Amino acid sequence: MANATETSDVPRTAVRPADDERNVKLLFLVPAVVYLLLLSVVPFIYSVYLSLFDARLTRLDRKFFIGLENYQNLLTDPLFLKAIQNTVVLTVSSISLEIVFGFLCAKVFLSLREMRTGQVLRSLAILPMMITPICVGLMFSYILNPTLGVANYLLSSIGVEGPSWFGDPTFALPTVIFINAWQWTPFMMLLMLAGLVSIPSSLYEAAELEGAKWHHIARWIELPAIRDVIIIGLILRVIDNLKLFDLVYVTTRGGPGDATELITYFAYRQDFRFFQVGYGSAAAVIILLMSIVVTTFAVSFLRRNQR
Amino acid sequence: MNRETKALPLVAAVFITFIFTAPIIWMVMAAFKTVVDIYAVPPVWVPDFTYLENFKVLLSDNWPFLLNSLIVTVGATVLSLALALPAAFGLVYFQFRSQNFLADWILSTRMMPPIAAAVPLYMVFNGFGMLDTIPALIIVYAGFNLPFAIWVAMSFFRNIPREIIEAARVEGCSWVQTFRLVALPLAKSGIATVATFVFIFAWNELLLALFLTTREARTFPVVISSFSTVTRTYWELISAATIIQILPPVIFTIIMQRHIVSGLTMGAVKH
Known part of the structure; x- marks a missing residue:
């Protein structure tokens, strides 16, 4: 409005092309940026704010500022510490399984990639x-159910008594890890396959002529070709595992005891079971910080490699 | 290579495929079993596939929630694309300071765990009286899939030769025309990929739906999770519901498998 007087000698219809172009460009970008700000940044900032209060979801008009007390309590809360420990164990072991089995599966399907049957089998194997x-969670609850599940029936037919997979504290977390790895191994397999197909077959032939063993080929030819895709897969899977919720929500609900308590599930329960939204928000902030640290570290590693 | 060298990998491939499909197939079979057969020991291996009672019972009570899921998912996909496509085009073709910063910032919002926004979103929608409504879910799902949609769309716009865009500009097309008449048609298959991914992500979502819905606007995953209660688990309903719920992702995986890798890695890896 202030400019209106200064530019009043310019005919109003003649908008300068540069300005016009600038506005059009803003029209492309601004809606998405504003939307993202409103839907993820603003709520997140509010979560940080809320984490400094003793606040209950049922009575949000009466909240008390308590500074960093929620964070102090979290770091001494055995359940939260157990949740962090479980999440780390889950993340490390399921991703390790996914990488090892993903690689083996990728090798199998790589050698069959020119065959129609191989392609059909591959497209079925990636369904999970x-x-x-x-x-997925309910599917395995059904299969691993101690009374009606087919898994324990098959085990009993070979004389092994299957445990209560989700009910026994020693088996619960490994079972969740196994299911998680079952669902995501095909993803790692596809990623590695994408890396492996880029290796020219002349390289394999040369290696064989030189008398290279399979582990030489794996170490010096295949690993360098798939290293970047593994890192990308790693970043995405770590973030996914920090967010993991659905699987435990329908199988173990964090139990038995605290055996499968995971950080996102912990935050969910604080917010919506106990209505302690201040405490829950503090947990959510810690989850986000963990994702940021992991991602920044992994991305900078990736960029350094690419240069 | 001859047939013999393929025999071993082929056996391995069949085994791998069995591992990754058998649990799904077993669940599908349960949907065609009576409650008695589901609990039978030894198991009933092959059910009577003409027994559709479980589906009838499931859908007669719960079809509105399936419809909710469909409306929410389609709505979120459309809204998300409407915001993402122009933004992705701008990020690829406009030259401006902070261009890379903006793209990185958008990517970084993808790292945000939904739980960190759930309570504030709950409060906002509560304030507007929009809890347990379909628009609330559409707005939220579109937002959470936006960074993904922008990044994947950017990778498809980058594949359009720059000369084509420049030629259109030289011929006197405005940016809007270049976007609508040149870029969008050329990126058609890419847009289809983005749309399908956003559809599947929204279709599979549970956490935010648990926060934001209570009765009327519940989505199908929320309903499925409620079939497993402390006192009883309704396996016959769960299995029937699972078939319906996983049908879109399964069809998508089979049809679009070429795009899955580039999609899930936001265009970082091409297959």
Whole structure:
């Protein structure tokens, strides 16, 4: 408005092309940016603010500023510490399984990639990764159920008594890890396959002529070709595992005891079971900080490698 | 290579495929079993596939929630694309300071765990009286998939030869025309990929739906999770619901498998 008087000698219809262009460009970008600010940045800042209060979801008009007390309590809360420990164990072991088995599966399908049967089998084998996580959880609850499950029936037919997979504290977390790895191994497999197909077959032939053993080929030819895709897969899977919720929500609900308590599930329960939204928000902030640290570290590692 | 060298990998491939599909198939079979057969020991291996009672019972009570899921998912996909496509185009073709910063910032919002925004979103929608409504879910799902949609769309716009865009500009097309008449048609298959991914992500979502819905606007995953209660688990309903719920992702995986890798890695890896 202030400019209106200064530019009043310019005919109003003649908008300068540069200005016009600038506005059009803003039109492309601004809606998405504003939307993202409103839907993720603003709520997140509010979460940080809320984490400094003793606040209950049922009575949000009466909240008390308590500074960093929620964070102090979290770091001495055995359940939260157990949740962090479980999340780290889950993340490290399921990703390790995914990488090892993903690589083996990728090698198998690589050698069959020119064969129609191989392609059909591969497209069936990747089904787990896209299907709804709660359905995956329920599927395995059904299969591993101690009374009606087919897994323990098959075990008993060879004389082994299967445990209560989700009910026994020693088996619960490994079972969740196994299911998680089952769902995501196909993803790692596809990633590695994408890296492996880029290796020219002349390189394999040369290696064989030189008398290289399979582990030489794996170490010096295949690993360098798939290293970047492994790192990308790693970043995405770490973030996913920090967010993991659905799987334990429909299988163990964090139990038995605290055996499968995970950080996102912990935060969810604080917010919506105990209505301690201040405490829950503090947990959520810590989850986000963990994702940021991991991602920044991994991305800078990736960029350094690419240069 | 001859047939013999393929025999071993082929056996391995069949085994791998069995491992990754058998649990799904077993669940699908349960949907066609009576409650008695589901609990039978030894198990009933092959059910009577003409027994559709479980689906009838499930859908007669719960079809509104399936419809909710469909409306929410389609709505979120459309809204997300409407915001993401122009933004992705701008980030690829406009030259401006902070261009890379903006792209990185958008990517970084993808790292945000939904739980960190759930309580504030709950409060906002509560304030507007929009809790347990379909628009609230559409707005939230579109937002959470936006960074993903922008990044993947950017990778597809980058594949359009720059000369084509420049030629359109030289011929006197405005940016809007260049976007609508040149870039969008050329990126058609890419847009389809983005749309399908956003659809599947929204379709599979549970956490935010638990926060934001209570009765009317519940989505199908919320309903499925409620079939497992402390006192009883309704396996016959769960299995029937699972078939319906996983049908779109399964079809998508089979049809679009070429795009899955580049999609899930936000265009960082091409297959």
